[in-house]
Amino acid sequence: xxxxxxxxxxxxxxxxxxxxxxxxxxxxxxxxxxxxxxxxxxxxxxxxxxxxxxxxxxxxxxxxxxxxxxxxxxxxxxxxxxxxxxxxxxxxxxxxxxxxxxxxxxxxxxxxxxxxxxxxxxxxxxxxxxxxxxxxxxxxxxxx
Numbered sequence: 001x002x003x004x005x006x007x008x009x010x011x012x013x014x015x016x017x018x019x020x021x022x023x024x025x026x027x028x029x030x031x032x033x034x035x036x037x038x039x040x041x042x043x044x045x046x047x048x049x050x051x052x053x054x055x056x057x058x059x060x061x062x063x064x065x066x067x068x069x070x071x072x073x074x075x076x077x078x079x080x081x082x083x084x085x086x087x088x089x090x091x092x093x094x095x096x097x098x099x100x101x102x103x104x105x106x107x108x109x110x111x112x113x114x115x116x117x118x119x120x121x122x123x124x125x126x127x128x129x130x131x132x133x134x135x136x137x138x139x140x141x142x143x144x
Contacts, residue, residue, distance in 0.1 A: 004123045006035040007102030011083075011092040012064060012110050013042040019111035020064060024071045026113035032120040035106075036077060038099060039068055040092040043082045 008027065012020075027037060041064070065080045072078045081099065083092045093107055104122070108114070 003034050004104060005102040006032075006104050006106055006119055006122075007038060007096075007100030008035055008106045008108055009038045009040060009093055009096035009100065010108045010110055011040050011042070011089045011096075013089075015064070015110040017063070017067075021067055021071075023108065023111055023113055024068055026116075028071050029116050030114060030119055031117050032123065035119060036079065036100070036102060037068070037072065038079045038081060038096045039064065040081050040083050040096045042085060042087045042092065 010023070015023075027035075068078045068080070079099065081095065083095055087095075097105060106114075106119075
């Protein structure tokens with residue numbers, strides 16, 4: 001298999017810290033290492049919020065960034081982008097696509113997990129089968 005590069009995009013909006021860590025660990029345990037991770041956080045204070053609320057949210061998101069850096073210490077593997085406070089998942093993912101440099105994009109929920117061989121299986125089986133098609137979409141509501 002040619003070395004396909006994946007961009008994994010994760011929208012963050014008040015994730016449960018334990019489930020967020022599990023999601024990160026599932027990516028760290030992925031057998032395929034040629035991927036980048038974009039953590040797209042809904043952040044920034046709206047004009048209706050008090051300053052302390054904003055500071056608390058900023059502290060929480062810096063904790064999420066620290067957790068990601070701890071699990072993925074390699075420079076350039078994880079990218080953290082702030083999206084507006086009222087950003088929807090669709091807006092965050094569209095923003096992430098603009099930054100992504102992978103050949104293929106994986107949209108992952110903030111508390112979802114990938115199986116350890118997911119990217120390798122997609123790279124070996126699905127992508128070659130879809131070579132005649134410029135793009136494809138896969139969706140699963142069950143754990144991947």
